[in-house]
Amino acid sequence: MANVLELQGITKRFPGVLANDKIDITLREGKILALLGENGAGKSTLMNILYGLYKPDEGKIFVRGKEVHIDGPNDAIAQGIGMVHQHFMLVPVMTVTENVMLGIEPTKNGVFLDQEKVAKRIAEISNQYGLEVDPASYIKDLPVGIQQRVEIIKVLYRNADILILDEPTAVLTPQEVEGLFKIIATLIKAGKSIIFITHKLKEVLAIADDISVLRLGRMVGSIEPNKATPEKLASMMVGRDVSLVVQKSAPKPKEAVLKVENLFVRDERENLTVQGVSFEVRKGEVLGIAGVQGNGQTELVYALTGLSSAESGTIELNGKNLQNATPRQILESGVSHIPEDRQRHGLILSFPIHDNMMLCTYYQEPFAKGISLQEKAILSNAEALVKQYDVRTPNIYVNAGTLSGGNQQKVIVAREFSRPIELLIASQPTRGLDVGSIEYIHKQIINKRDEGTGVLVVSSELDEILALSDRIAVIYKGQIMDILDAKKASKEDLGLLMAGIHPSTSPKKK
């Protein structure tokens, strides 16, 4: 079978960094090549070179056997290469049609936009590839999964037959991932070739025809999916053996540290998204809250941590009422919070690491005496935490925004674990992280549990919930469907609960 795309010896240097070191990859026609690697391994750099956003320092690019020079996205598009970015490049206040035609607007009589023509073509593409979408709807009204379809349509509209999908599943719910895989299958059937960038091992094994693994800017090797196992891929990515299972002993739960009763919370749009939730978290155990994203988890955590106020109900920490307490009161009562959106809540990206390491305790000893910040204590605290939590950074003076996602998360974990706490609330603690970082953060969370801290883990990744939890509460439409013992919970039952069906009442079970 013909190679539709070949990269040979691609090298790209940035000041002080060798991002790509003599990388060769080959994409066969009508196949899916999975490009696997940790955050910062150089995957995106390579793809940006292919898409003409960067110029390689060395190396050649062949499209259908012919060497090409790609000087910008327009060149790439002319070669039939299309890219779906991880962060969508869509204008939210415009319609699907307007977004698709953006940049290549067809006109009537040379002046007037010909939206009908575009809408018609979108409908054709939709039908052909199963990419259902209403051309007239506004992007801002569409769920993330549909927005991604629009991105794919944009690429197909430009007649691409080599598609680069950059971390396409990072933002999707499990259901949406399945939908995406169906679309990918249709695209392949229609003769398109796809480069699929990811760091999720199971996805790779599920859909790839070929797998290439990058690490630290170098090509580690290629492997066929039928010879690969998750463990094998993980160790190729990280460069050492990685345990994908969290090692943990049996929990030794004690008295309850957090009691939530009949809690109601409204979201920013005033919808009642948490509706009468009750549960407790005991010292020395992990309670996992499973559920498809958008079922009230975010609002629940906001209410527990003081970021928003609860409508009604009680929140008690060690018997103390914390309903509608301020974030500071909650913090000072011994609650640590690893927030769902680390860049929005967890860090100040334009501040150096040392300031982020004391973001919540800057006013306390030893970081402050009176109102005077104690520079020495701040710096030595950061030095110690960076070492202890293995944050990969040139030094503690660089801004948090320069770190990779995994290291940003480590900064938050280090900070939140560095003070004495009673309760840890970890929301999506490993979202978007690579295997190595996930392993590390899971281990830290279990360590905290073993120290006798109560832990509440909220995650939309069922695997994560199963790996960490001692008990699992499933949330659906703002209500707790059931609370199960983790040892007795099966994935199937949890899946049904997450969809709002009680396994006992489900027709599948007797």
Place this chain on the structure above:
Amino acid sequence: MSKTASSKETKEKKETAPTGIGGGSIRDALLVPTLAVITGLIIGGIVMLVSGSNPIQAYGALFAGSFGSPSAILSGLQAYFATGDNTLLIKSIYPFTESLVTATPYIFAGLAAAIGFRAGLFNIGAEGQFFIGALCSAFIGYSIKDLPMIIHLPLALLGGALGGAIWGMIPGYLKARFGAHEVVNTIMMNWIAFRLSDWLLKGPMQASNFRPVTPNVFASAELPRFFEAPLRFNLGFFLALLAAYLVYWFLFKTTLGFEVRSVGANPDAAKYAGMNIIKNFVLVMSLSGALAGLAGTAQVLGVDHWVGQGFSAGYGFDAIALALLGKSHPVGVVLSALLFGFLRSGATNMQSVAGIPIDIISIIQGLVIVFIAAPAIIRWFYRIKSLKIDEQTVLTRGWGK
């Protein structure tokens, strides 16, 4: 992971030299502003050429008008050492001291805008706060008789700061309490200040029935001058430097400043960290107002000794440019205020000697600000590669909540 990085990260991943808390690589911080000033002067020179003037003569006059002529200073020194007569010397340093006098309110006003920017607030009301501060200090200065200077002067300074603080606090409170945007409210407060002063200067505070000006402040409320007339160089300049130091200390060395900067850089994270955003809005707008008020106060107590209509003359708006030029850092603000002071002060001489209209200085200032606001122009022009991601910290986050 730190060794390599994916595309977008790598670009920004330039290792920066270790710097202390609140610092920044000095070379990086100064490069673009310096080039912006030089480029502004060059283009200004081209404008003069096109309009048929001699830029070398003009800039010579500008220099002499802002720094003084070196030969005059030299002969002044000779005369002083030879005869003990300082008349020539005083005359020769007059331009230089006058530049510092001009820079004084600029420093205060620039700090006012800068501290607002640091908290993500756009204080366009420095103009009004300047006016109110000036009126308050003037009132204390002329209405209380027979006080010793040690009490009267601090009281007048405090009054000026307080007046400005209240004028700034009102929009701060309105924003914190009702979410009213500070840009709109500070502009409204400006108009209230202008009309209020019109009324005060024609009524309760009017000195005589002829001109709408206040009485002169008593000598005990004047900022002491260091030389005899006509030199107006006074303590205000050093108070401005002290204020710059205090603002630096506040922003970078105290927990309160840490909160202010956090609220400005990422209000969501500030809230997560338990900071009170509402309190910070009110605090910063009050401090900003106090500094703007002190700008007016320094001008009244140090230079004019009375307040008249149109007294503020755009200081409040130049303040925003100064903060932008100085990247909202107190040291940067002082340097840009000095630049403005020297340009403005030298321009008068340029007009009289070289016959170049004073407005050319406005063109140069405008160009410099454009280059600072759009540093990409300078980077492109001089092929400077480095990109720092915290370039944007100066600006507020638009018109949101």
